[in-house]
Amino acid sequence: MTDKREPILIANGQGFWGDSILGPVRLLREGPLHYLTMDYLAEVTMSIMQKLKSRNPKAGYATDFIKILERILPEAMEKGVKIISSAAGVNAEACLEATGEVIRQLGLSGVKVATVTGDDIYHRIDELLDAGEELKNMDTGQPLASIRDRITAANAYLGAFPIAEALDQGADIVICGRVTDPALVLGPMIHEFGWSPQDYHLLAAGTVAGHIVECGAQCTGANYTNWREIDNFALIGYPVLEVYRNGEFVVTKHEGTGGKVSVETVASQLVYEMGDPKNYITPDTVVDFTTIQLREEGRDRVRVSGIQGGPPTEFLKVSISYLSGYKAVGQLTIAGPDALEKAKLCADIIWKRLEYDGVTFDDDHKLVEFLGTNVCHAGIAPAPDDPAEIVLRIGVKDADREKVNRFGMEIVPLVTSGPPGVTGFAGGRPKATEIISYWPALLKKKYIWPVVQVQEF
């Protein structure tokens, strides 16, 4: 089922769970759209969601999505804008239920909502290991057995075809679990233009389009080196893609919005979080980023063409999270005179008091930063000799939660038992928080069956 319209307009209004909720609201208000995507999932997000779900069976999805739906759904339905999001996290059922509740509360009806699942293998690890899948760490080659009992989440990355299938079935809203970020954008292209799994160049083009917009305003002037060139950051335009059947597309933004779309702002985002540019691997294709051509064709319009891709691998990437210890970080502000000298003394006092009490940490598990002395660009940019004030940031990590909490108790006391001018302890005692580590692995595609279900509310 393909519609005849061309180009299709796809915008992304959320780059991660925690992004400004104004993105999607403004995108609907500020200009024409056919599809609105919202990306919520980072590696660590899956683990947070799995933990939330273990405490509350109704949790484990991106709740911001529901708050945004409350604001935008009537307008989206009226304008015929379809919504595609990775909001389902590890609990598509609860996300679907909450979406249905919003639809009822808004007095809407006839809204088709699809879920795309099958990515969650948290409860299938043993089955997969028994079947002979090793799920070795892709980076280190270590066997999964070394962390087996500490796994907190495990998901395979799904591609774009299940999303297209949901749209083929008439879905107005598609809520997905762990799909690749670009799949949210590629899905509607496959649906509209009828691209096949063998159309590698087209799938590659759609993947690049998705990569460009997946961090929202980062392709429309945000985080751009020449930031003074960017007008109106406050109401920066979120990216809109005009996509053609032949795979060419234009990156633009709505008229009158802030920001800028230029070859520079788009190229900046193309190299973001890039590995080997000739082998950008997704479930649907392997993209060669060295084939991308950018051309400015008017104010805030960049045409992207020439993209080539090849057949996908027989694997899906799997993201496994596991508990690997605890950490705590606290901070104090130290005013001058002699701010840096006193800050160094404060750090020294904290370690000595802990040592007195028999609490020590490996050097590799301790951190001391003097913010204001060029921590981010250490050894690169000059640091001031005598900064007027310093933020001391001090932290530890360890397998023992109690030791980490003991550390947290020795920071605030510096205010009354250290040198003068120590303040800024408003955060109080830092508490030990879990360290969730990431275990990338590969899994043969035959073990994963994406599930698409559509329900009308």
Added chain:
Amino acid sequence: MKKIRLWDIAYARSGDKGDASNVGIVAYDERGYAFLREVLTPERVKAHFKEICRGPVDRYELPNLKALNFILHDSLGGGGSESLKTDAQGKTHGLGLLYMEVEAPDDLPVYPRR
């Protein structure tokens, strides 16, 4: 020869890939790209980030974008939620690379930071 900073001829963006950061640097013009290819060896980038990058540096070329992509291994104190560092995701490494001062031919076009 003249002394320039890399921000005179290029712009950059960086992010994280596990415990590595990636730094993409893009030249404003073809001459700038050719110059970057010549001076920005992995060894030189590694030396520039000596207090930040503890592992090897990989380099990839994207001539179509006039860009080089560097992977700075072991630069994020464990990366992700393992890191205690302020810049646990290498967000500032791109600007860090642009600070680099190099000797350039007098006629190499520069685009003052703006």
